[in-house]
Amino acid sequence: MSNIAKVLSGRQDRGEGVGTNKKAIPFNKQDYQSLKQECLAKGTLFCDPTFPAESDSLGYSELGQQSPKTRGVQWKRPKELCSKPQFIVDGAERTDICQGALGDCWLLAAIASLTLEKEILERVVPHGQSFTENYAGIFHFQFWQYGQWVDVVIDDRLPTRDGKLLFVHSAEGSEFWSALMEKAYAKLNGSYEALSGGWSTEGFEDFTGGIAENYELNKAPPHLFKLMQKALMLGSLLGSSIQITSSRESEAVTSLKLVKGHAYSITGAEEVHSHGRLVQLVRIRNPWGQVEWAGPWSDNSKEWNSVQPEEKAKLVHSAEDGEFWMAYSDFIQHFSKLEICNLTPDTISSEDVSRWNYNQFEGNWKVGSTAGGCRNNPATFCSNPQFVIKLEEEDDDPLDGEDGCTILVGLMQKESRKDKRFGRDLNTIGFTIYKFRGRNNVHLGPDILLRQQSIAGNNTFTNLREVSERFKLPPGEYVIIPSTFEPHRKGSFILRVFAEKEAAASPMDTEISADVKKQYISESDVDPLFKQLFNQIAGNDTEVSVFELQQILDSATSKRTDVKTDGFSMETCRHIISLLDRDGSGKLGLVEFHILWIKIQKYLEVFKKYDTDNSGTMSSHEMRDAVKEAGFQLNNDVLQVIISRYANQQYAIDFDCFVGCLIRLEMLFKMFKTLDKKNSGKIELDILQVMHKCERGLKLLYPLNVVLSFTDVLFCVLQWLCLALS
Numbered sequence: 001m002s003n004i005a006k007v008l009s010g011r012q013d014r015g016e017g018v019g020t021n022k023k024a025i026p027f028n029k030q031d032y033q034s035l036k037q038e039c040l041a042k043g044t045l046f047c048d049p050t051f052p053a054e055s056d057s058l059g060y061s062e063l064g065q066q067s068p069k070t071r072g073v074q075w076k077r078p079k080e081l082c083s084k085p086q087f088i089v090d091g092a093e094r095t096d097i098c099q100g101a102l103g104d105c106w107l108l109a110a111i112a113s114l115t116l117e118k119e120i121l122e123r124v125v126p127h128g129q130s131f132t133e134n135y136a137g138i139f140h141f142q143f144w145q146y147g148q149w150v151d152v153v154i155d156d157r158l159p160t161r162d163g164k165l166l167f168v169h170s171a172e173g174s175e176f177w178s179a180l181m182e183k184a185y186a187k188l189n190g191s192y193e194a195l196s197g198g199w200s201t202e203g204f205e206d207f208t209g210g211i212a213e214n215y216e217l218n219k220a221p222p223h224l225f226k227l228m229q230k231a232l233m234l235g236s237l238l239g240s241s242i243q244i245t246s247s248r249e250s251e252a253v254t255s256l257k258l259v260k261g262h263a264y265s266i267t268g269a270e271e272v273h274s275h276g277r278l279v280q281l282v283r284i285r286n287p288w289g290q291v292e293w294a295g296p297w298s299d300n301s302k303e304w305n306s307v308q309p310e311e312k313a314k315l316v317h318s319a320e321d322g323e324f325w326m327a328y329s330d331f332i333q334h335f336s337k338l339e340i341c342n343l344t345p346d347t348i349s350s351e352d353v354s355r356w357n358y359n360q361f362e363g364n365w366k367v368g369s370t371a372g373g374c375r376n377n378p379a380t381f382c383s384n385p386q387f388v389i390k391l392e393e394e395d396d397d398p399l400d401g402e403d404g405c406t407i408l409v410g411l412m413q414k415e416s417r418k419d420k421r422f423g424r425d426l427n428t429i430g431f432t433i434y435k436f437r438g439r440n441n442v443h444l445g446p447d448i449l450l451r452q453q454s455i456a457g458n459n460t461f462t463n464l465r466e467v468s469e470r471f472k473l474p475p476g477e478y479v480i481i482p483s484t485f486e487p488h489r490k491g492s493f494i495l496r497v498f499a500e501k502e503a504a505a506s507p508m509d510t511e512i513s514a515d516v517k518k519q520y521i522s523e524s525d526v527d528p529l530f531k532q533l534f535n536q537i538a539g540n541d542t543e544v545s546v547f548e549l550q551q552i553l554d555s556a557t558s559k560r561t562d563v564k565t566d567g568f569s570m571e572t573c574r575h576i577i578s579l580l581d582r583d584g585s586g587k588l589g590l591v592e593f594h595i596l597w598i599k600i601q602k603y604l605e606v607f608k609k610y611d612t613d614n615s616g617t618m619s620s621h622e623m624r625d626a627v628k629e630a631g632f633q634l635n636n637d638v639l640q641v642i643i644s645r646y647a648n649q650q651y652a653i654d655f656d657c658f659v660g661c662l663i664r665l666e667m668l669f670k671m672f673k674t675l676d677k678k679n680s681g682k683i684e685l686d687i688l689q690v691m692h693k694c695e696r697g698l699k700l701l702y703p704l705n706v707v708l709s710f711t712d713v714l715f716c717v718l719q720w721l722c723l724a725l726s
Helices: 003-015 034-042 106-112 118-124 177-189 198-207 224-232 302-306 309-315 326-333 418-422 528-538 547-557 570-578 592-609 620-631 634-645 657-676 687-701 710-723
Strands: 072-077 138-145 148-157 158-161 211-215 237-241 261-276 277-285 323-327 335-342 357-365 387-392 405-413 429-436 466-473 478-484 492-497 503-507
Touching: 034 138, 034 148, 034 528, 106 118, 106 177, 106 198, 106 237, 118 138, 118 198, 138 177, 148 177, 148 405, 158 177, 158 570, 198 211, 198 237, 198 335, 198 466, 211 405, 211 466, 224 237, 224 261, 224 335, 237 634, 261 309, 277 326, 277 478, 302 503, 309 429, 323 326, 357 405, 387 405, 387 492, 405 429, 429 466, 429 492, 478 492, 528 547, 528 687, 547 570, 547 657, 570 657, 592 620, 620 634, 620 657
Parallel strands: none
Antiparallel strands: 072 158, 138 148, 211 335, 237 261, 237 335, 261 277, 277 323, 357 492, 387 478, 387 503, 405 466, 405 492, 429 478
8 A cells, every 4th residue: 555545544544433442453454353263263272473482572682592591481371381270360450460580560560550440451451351261372452552552462372481481470370461461562562572671651651542751759849749649549550660870770679678770650649647747658569569668657567556547447458469658758768750641531431530631643753844853953943843732721729739721741752662673763852832822724934933932841852752741831822843852863753732621732734725826928018038039949830849948948047056956857847838838739839938937037036045055955944935935835744745756865955846846736736726616625536537637646746757556646646635635
């Protein structure tokens, strides 16, 4: 399928709810029900060809084929490990998750938090899976991935050594949902090793579709405890960790039995009365299922003796299960980082739970068009994608007592863990927020953005999968600009905005339009000197053919030192004649050639204006403003097509390409206006019209010597007429 077809198909799918949790997309095009029924019909157990029970599925370096860590590993099904394996026993519990030989405690902490809310867990772990009824060795799980939910199918062959699971396992050994979920997540990310090292927020987000925020506890805001309480009441998932200064400290146990460099989950935040004062307490769980805090307010500590029995009964649970209470003051002193994952409105159905207002947008940084880099790059910064949000209602019960509109902004780049295998670095990303008041169907340029300071943004650009920040802003309209730190860095991203109150948000992009005025010139309007010159170059037939036009244009531009050109192509010259030829002769007469000359002079003025360094070429980032001055307003989709077609390897556009582009644009709008008989901004084509327009559109978009499939031919005009103008 062509890129154009994929875009149009994706838009239709999203309109039908495909990619939501209820209509998850089959990962690797593997449909769980079809595969299961096929295995049941054949009486065989499923073996997954896309994630085989082989060393490549384990990893590529630390868990690679030659690694001592993978020696003796055997892949076994649960029925080979115990007599009566079970998927889930009496509901999923935090004690079902014990870490194995993989450094994915961040993931296990996220899974443990997931078990606190049954409704959230069931979105990830679908019902009806077991080792008894209709067992076929196949299971499936659902994860959120970059804006959509995917359904991941696996077989139940798990890596073992000496008859025991190598990685995550349940405390009692016969419950396998957590081990199978870990395998599905490993498959999603390419291997088990790809899961080594990370932050709990990544797991939180992929299990919920929520948006994460991070707090450095040595800089904890005064209202953080209240924020934690509110987050837990909203069903948010919370995690924490203790920073290490060297690899030797990783998973080292302190004198008070806290584990450094280890991901914990936060499961509660309460206040109790002790000695006549309120004490703030935090409940924390170690995913190991053991090794608990030994300081104040730990299990059976003396501090509990000062708490009234009824309060104590609600909170105290004494067992070596990895879960414990500690004072909030100790928490911010001993732990380094707090992670909170705030949930999307559809995650929990209960009417008793408050919800965020949610907006999500997909975008791309394309080199030469929308990869503008941060504000340190004024020549390109304004070409980045832009998004507008309108805040009208202030928070009802502000945590800090100050009026305003609370929003969370998260910018996530795609495919971070899969690329680890290939040593690819993440982009350094961030975003800035500007106050704005005006039309939303425009793209803000340097005249606005570079003349004012941003009013907010993430603190630092970073090369993490996601950067996020919480803001409180006065009511008003704001523009969010996501970018890489350096310009010319390609990438795909998801921008998400949560707001406590209803907030309208949308891409800030230009409405496509053209203001190309028809020129009514008669032969008497033509200057005599121009007429004399025309007669000299037109020859005996007093018309300019496509071959003569090419010679004239090349001769005229070659004499100029202020513009660069590789020469006008025959293709461009044919389109010029097609646009201006009024009598159908296939040539340009005096009036037609005069109109062309006026156009060329106008295009030359625009080109020189935007050739800011006098190099004779125009930067591709200047194309938006240049074509606007020439009469065309284009959105990002169309600009990206233009730049990929006309810019050179240095993303510069010479004069002949600039003229060719504008001529084709004028032909496009002329074609569309002809078909739009009702002036509605929409057209309908039958299949013969589509094929005819595609043949013409093919010449607009591609060189004549490019071989295209039937699908490419069918969609090349739709890219302009349907996609760009939708």
